[in-house]
Amino acid sequence: MSPQIDSESFVLLRLAERRFAVAAGDIAELVAPSRIFRFPHRTKEIEGVILRRGRIVPVCDVAARLIGKNLLSRRFYLIAQRRYATGTEWIALPVTGDCELISAEMIPASEGDLPHVSGWLSHDGDVIEVLNLNALTPGPVAELAPAPVRALQQEVHS
């Protein structure tokens, strides 16, 4: 059986040398970096918050998880909508370069893919991960085990 293929719009974002995609419908805007307000908390993935259009938006650097290192320079914040059980909220993802809106066909993720991958698309000769922000960014309920644990579980079960 061939995997289902959906054609839709995606925003390509850059983290250092790598590109990732997010469904365009999940993106609110791309903004220049602004002051990050920090206060004590225990959610290590969250750096702080920015003020944007009267909203207080958490900043989540996903680079460490996706490319294995934190970003040394950040050019923009990609503000995306993160879905929770009670609704959606904005979350700001630091990115290192321009973002690009493309239309492409996505191949949905398979069981073997990490939880933060919702699918794959091919663009300009690259195979690009489409990100599942619900799995990539922190939320109130641990719906999924952390990626390494899942990968390990999959290895054990295979």
Next chain:
Amino acid sequence: MRLPIPTKAHPVRTEQIILFRVSGQLFAVSSASVQEVRSVDTLAGAAKEIAQAGLRKVRHIVQRGEHALYVVNGAMHFGLPPFAPALVFVLRRTRTALLVDGIEKMTTMTRLQALPQAFCNDERDWYRGVTAIDQTVIPVVKPEGFLSPDELFLLDSSLQPKESPTEIAAQETASGGLLPQPDTIDGESASLRQ
């Protein structure tokens, strides 16, 4: 011609808050939650040290009538670097006296935004939400969030008078118990009883 029905403008709900610092970090608390502000010096005479409470952020207790107030070190609670506190906030409807650096100012907040759900750990118990004052984002603390029910239980337990071996033996003797007399209890047994 019918004129549009005038709508009443809803007054903006405001809340008086105190902006204060702990280890240099700015926080806000509702003024209504603060029963008393005292200098650390005036509290020093009334505070008793708690030994072996098992909770590093609480080292002292202040007895207020029948109630014990636990003195919480704000820096330790929030995981901030140590500081020399100058003031104590006695928080209303709690058993917490909070050590802080000092008061920045008193002001009014017009909007309290819920803590974004991306914050999903202890901070959800620490804060009522966040507010923006003068283009600065400030967390608004939850007065009851400084000591959890479990922590209060631990602290209360540490205050229970511990019976001495003599008292235990006396009770056992009075009730016809079979425990040995105090002078026959070795150190290990005595500590287990305590």
